[in-house]
Amino acid sequence: MSRPITSFSFDIDVSEFRRLARERLSQAPSDAIFDPRTGRSWGRSDFDLNPELLADLALMDPPRPAAVLVPVIARRPMTVLLTVRTDHLPTHAGQIAFPGGKVEPDDPGPVATAIREAQEEIGLEARFIEPLGYLDSYRSGSGFHIMPVVALVEPSFSLKPDPSEVADTFEVPLSFLMDPANHQRHSREWRGRQRHFYAIPYGARYIWGATAGMLKNMHERLFGA
Numbered sequence: 687m688s689r690p691i692t693s694f695s696f697d698i699d700v701s702e703f704r705r706l707a708r709e710r711l712s713q714a715p716s717d718a719i720f721d722p723r724t725g726r727s728w729g730r731s732d733f734d735l736n737p738e739l740l741a742d743l744a745l746m747d748p749p750r751p752a753a754v755l756v757p758v759i760a761r762r763p764m765t766v767l768l769t770v771r772t773d774h775l776p777t778h779a780g781q782i783a784f785p786g787g788k789v790e791p792d793d794p795g796p797v798a799t800a801i802r803e804a805q806e807e808i809g810l811e812a813r814f815i816e817p818l819g820y821l822d823s824y825r826s827g828s829g830f831h832i833m834p835v836v837a838l839v840e841p842s843f844s845l846k847p848d849p850s851e852v853a854d855t856f857e858v859p860l861s862f863l864m865d866p867a868n869h870q871r872h873s874r875e876w877r878g879r880q881r882h883f884y885a886i887p888y889g890a891r892y893i894w895g896a897t898a899g900m901l902k903n904m905h906e907r908l909f910g911a
Contacts, residue, residue, distance in 0.1 A: 698860070700760045700838065704818065706908045707836055711819025715753075715796050715833040730903055731825035732896060735871065735882035749831035753796035754786025755804045756821065756836045756904065758860060765857035766901075767839065768893070769808060772853045780853075782893045784834070784900070785810070796820075796833040808855055809846030814839050821903050826896050834900050858888050864905045869898070 757767040773780045785804040793799045797817050804810040821834040845855055862868055863886060872885040872894065884898040893901070 698764065699762065700764065703758065703764060703860075703908075704838060707818035707838075710907050711821065711836055713819055715820050716823035730822045730899060732827035732883070732899070733825070734899065735884070746829060749825055749829055751789040751796075751833070752787060752830040753789055753799035753803070753833045753835060754784035754900075755800040755810075755815070756784055756834050756900065757804065757810065757815070757839045758836065759839050759841050759857060761841050764860040766860055766863055767808075767810075767855060767857050768891075768897070769847070769852045770854040770856070772849070772851055781895065781897070782891060783897050785852075786832070788830075797835050800833075800835040800837075807848055807851050809848075810839070810843055814843040816840070821900055821907060824896055824900055824903070832896065832900075834903075836904065856891065858891070858893075862886075862888060863893075863901050864909055866905060869902050869905070 759765045759767055768782050769785055771781050771783055785807045786800055787803040787807075789796060789799045790802075793802065801812050801815055801817075804815070805812065816838040818836050818838060821836060824832040824834065826832060847853075847855055868886050868888075870885045870887070871882060873880050873882045875881070883895050884902050885892065885894040886898045886901060887893065
């Protein structure tokens with residue numbers, strides 16, 4: 687039986703990451719994580735730390751399917767590529783996010799959605815992307831059922847961010863993001879109520895909400911017990 691990895695001072699290499707991902711990630715997206723008949727949420731969601739807000743889900747429209755690419759760059763040491771959304775977008779404006787978006791009717795599946803969105807948002811070409819599997823699906827408070835696709839990215843890519851959607855891109859060491867010592871719980875007032883969420887601050891970069899929740903799930907799936 688494999689043992690949990692408790693220290694991230696080592697330099698995990700690409701072949702070991704690929705092996706772990708193939709063994710521990712799902713090869714198909716999770717089922718829907720919200721039952722509109724009962725207002726009950728299971729799996730991962732923005733409501734994980736706010737069970738008192740779950741009743742709000744029963745009043746919302748059914749979540750829209752979306753997919754994001756979790757791009758792990760095959761450098762040494764390995765990094766994760768993230769984007770900063772522009773301030774004028776209708777949802778999650780100015781936040782740090784993975785490239786991704788809504789599943790379109792002509793997308794063959796969530797992997798195709800994630801790769802297409804990465805091409806459109808940051809100019810990351812499909813030929814550099816090696817999909818490895820799915821994290822648990824994630825229900826966002828903004829109304830999306832997100833299917834996160836973890837992929838290795840060959841590092842010779844060049845990016846061309848779409849300035850209408852992406853204000854900046856940057857990389858964070860995988861070891862930092864996967865170290866549970868860096869996984870924090872923060873809170874702020876939202877619509878008159880205190881809301882709790884995960885955060886992984888990295889210098890001046892504030893990674894929080896759904897992105898931090900998915901990164902925490904990646905740690906649990908790949909490096910947990």
